[in-house]
Amino acid sequence: MPIKSAAIIGAGIAGLTAALALARRGIPSTIFEQAEALTEVGAGLQLSPNATHILDALGVLDALVPIWLEPKEIRLVSGSSLRAIASVPSGSFAKARWGAPYGTVHRATLQRVLLGAVTANPLCTLHLGRHLDTTSRLAFDAITGVEADLVIGADGVWSKARALVLGAPSPGFSGNIAWRFTIPEALAPSILDRTSVTAFLGSSAHLVCYPIRENAAFNIVANTSGSSASHDWDTTGTEAQQAHLLRRFSGWNATIRKMLEQQEQATFWPLYEAGAGRWHNGKDVVLIGDAAHAMMPFAAQGAAMAIEDAFELAGMVASRPLPEALELFERHRTPRIARLRQRAAFNQFAYHARGPVRLARDLVLSMRPPQSLAADLDWIYGYRAIG
Numbered sequence: 001m002p003i004k005s006a007a008i009i010g011a012g013i014a015g016l017t018a019a020l021a022l023a024r025r026g027i028p029s030t031i032f033e034q035a036e037a038l039t040e041v042g043a044g045l046q047l048s049p050n051a052t053h054i055l056d057a058l059g060v061l062d063a064l065v066p067i068w069l070e071p072k073e074i075r076l077v078s079g080s081s082l083r084a085i086a087s088v089p090s091g092s093f094a095k096a097r098w099g100a101p102y103g104t105v106h107r108a109t110l111q112r113v114l115l116g117a118v119t120a121n122p123l124c125t126l127h128l129g130r131h132l133d134t135t136s137r138l139a140f141d142a143i144t145g146v147e148a149d150l151v152i153g154a155d156g157v158w159s160k161a162r163a164l165v166l167g168a169p170s171p172g173f174s175g176n177i178a179w180r181f182t183i184p185e186a187l188a189p190s191i192l193d194r195t196s197v198t199a200f201l202g203s204s205a206h207l208v209c210y211p212i213r214e215n216a217a218f219n220i221v222a223n224t225s226g227s228s229a230s231h232d233w234d235t236t237g238t239e240a241q242q243a244h245l246l247r248r249f250s251g252w253n254a255t256i257r258k259m260l261e262q263q264e265q266a267t268f269w270p271l272y273e274a275g276a277g278r279w280h281n282g283k284d285v286v287l288i289g290d291a292a293h294a295m296m297p298f299a300a301q302g303a304a305m306a307i308e309d310a311f312e313l314a315g316m317v318a319s320r321p322l323p324e325a326l327e328l329f330e331r332h333r334t335p336r337i338a339r340l341r342q343r344a345a346f347n348q349f350a351y352h353a354r355g356p357v358r359l360a361r362d363l364v365l366s367m368r369p370p371q372s373l374a375a376d377l378d379w380i381y382g383y384r385a386i387g
Ligand SMILES: Cc1cc2nc3c(=O)[nH]c(=O)nc-3n(C[C@H](O)[C@H](O)[C@H](O)COP(=O)(O)OP(=O)(O)OC[C@H]3O[C@@H](n4cnc5c(N)ncnc54)[C@H](O)[C@@H]3O)c2cc1C
Pocket: 009, 010, 011, 012, 013, 014, 015, 032, 033, 034, 035, 043, 044, 045, 046, 047, 130, 131, 132, 133, 154, 155, 156, 157, 158, 159, 160, 161, 178, 180, 221, 269, 271, 288, 289, 290, 291, 297, 300, 301, 302, 303, 304, 305, 306
């Protein structure tokens, strides 16, 4: 029997998308979100065609397109000489090649658009200010007063819903730190491209920059290694941590260094990833998004995977007996997530290369036409989720 109702823990990208995807299949859901209000949490997101195709199917893409930016290119640039290393065309090329647009947007904008659709949908009920932390389904049902056929843990990298799944993944510090800040577009140095996503590459670090059009600002994320004393996203680092960041960029172009030195409000994000483990209990609980498989952001696919998970899970539980659907979900999604993790690790290796490896990287990339680099991304961006 397909399910008749679901309870969702977390109204982030995965949870809200899951509610809409279930509603599209006629299944009502109740979402429990710990935050009292969904406000400006997080940073910019690149949304690739594999995700935007789903947002279109859920009827929310039209609300994003007028406000987001569709970058012309994804550029790789030397962080010291500012020499262009390679680029992949995006914009209309992305739509033609991968069948859906590529956009940059603030996470809060995406969440607001998803929330608007959830609020307007009579099959979705959202409860804010509900932090859930239980270790059994019975306790969950008693606390929430909802006896849903399926509980979906969409509560992010620090998921408490994992306690409902024996052998669930646990998060571990990756050794990587992301520093994030924004610069008003009017004050941004001219080396920041107003029309594209740019990744500046250097030994042991890279810097991703792109415009967030709706905020008239640049989203900037500096990625490097470091140590973590905190489990929080969105905290300002200590002086020692900031000094470490600046040391990591010491050999870089002077304009980039100055930009980093001037950021007193940069937020410090220790990056945790979920290890191996089960995503469901074989019966009535499943984990999706970062709760199941938080990964490094170096392929810019974490939110996209949360969206794919939500959409594919809804299709499976709407058409099969629940235990079979949960087995299929994990079996079907695991290889794709594993391949994306490998891709993110490869990107980190290539982006942070030094010495002869860097020279070889630059040579290989300069010899490959943009079309051929785009072909490498077909399996990610051209993926069509089963809904
Ligand atoms: C620096 C950086 C850059 C990134 N860039 C990109 C990018 O360009 N493209 C991309 O696709 N991805 C990117 N990502 C990844 C992306 O942000 C995440 O993968 C995505 O937000 C995960 O969505 P989620 O819904 O699983 O979790 P979250 O977005 O973390 O949402 C979880 C929700 O659950 C709620 N919650 C938590 N615990 C409880 C509880 N106990 N009870 C009730 N509610 C709870 C939280 O308040 C939150 O609302 C990036 C990540 C980082 C760190």
